[in-house]
Amino acid sequence: MDKAETRFKMIKERHKKTFLKAIEERKADKQIIPLCRYIAKTKKFFTSSSCAGRIILLDIDSEGNKKEAAFHSKWHRKVKFNELMKEIEKKQNEEELWFKLDSFILHFGSNNLENAKKILEAAGKTGIKRAGIMVAEEGKFIVELIGTQTMALPVKAKGKLLVEEEYLKKILEKANKKLEKNYFQLKKFTGIVKKTIK
């Protein structure tokens, strides 16, 4: 076995362990477990830090940057209005609180360019537009896929709501709908991966 393949095997083994540990500790997003499980069993692919898509409340400083330990709340599932309001109400004295819907971000590793391209092809077939090889080294090719559903807006500043509750209700409804679409695309992608990547 050449150096690149040895390197790949080591990296794959490490990421597989991290994934299995995350499942054990219930830290893995439910919606990407079937995909990650399948990939872990292949010979030439692995997944690394990925997110299934989420609704978050984020602390933002006065410069408009994410603060350290910035997550006020996060959900990898649809959210109920009273859950959201409870979390928003908790927030006092902070500069700013943003509501965000983030699409999935997936990372796949592979041993060579040819196999990395198979992930790009599966993404293309699914209709995922943001897909690219972000690392291309001997024995280590990393592909990143990103969904396009997104929302981002400030909802509270200095302890005061910036919008009416009625608007927040509307926003959440839209975010839940987008999240559903996002998870649907993830499921479609998982199906295509199972057919095309061995």
Place this chain on the structure above:
Amino acid sequence: MDKAETRFKMIKERHKKTFLKAIEERKADKQIIPLCRYIAKTKKFFTSSSCAGRIILLDIDSEGNKKEAAFHSKWHRKVKFNELMKEIEKKQNEEELWFKLDSFILHFGSNNLENAKKILEAAGKTGIKRAGIMVAEEGKFIVELIGTQTMALPVKAKGKLLVEEEYLKKILEKANKKLEKNYFQLKKFTGIVKKTIK
């Protein structure tokens, strides 16, 4: 010259012509012209459809999808509050109008993997996190770079404003600030490209 290089030369020539025509017709975003001009002069790189980053008002249908001919307004520069309000007021009878801040999306072509990686390296040095090779074919490697500044929220539905003017003012202020950061990163990247890509 081998087949891949011949192919690359043809593609580069075509994109160069498109770029020069866009400049002539004043259709190119002002903020990316210096970058595109520099790249056009190199031997092994070209740029294709790219956007410098923008503030837009977008028509959204009841399913939450972008409508055809969806741009109600777009600006590749900072926007004044009265400009924004004028455009929002124009909108009547439409299902929904969204306010969005989109970061830059840049596309670079190159002849081979080694050169495509130089674009990834320049992106990494600039601090651009979303960078990937989206096409990897003989003589045609396309790298996509995307900024991370983003905002997206509905502002009007069925001819009625969903938020107060004061909130829109705040939103626009934040969007202008993010756009400034976005253009600053683009400028930094252009500087790094000029030093590292010949």
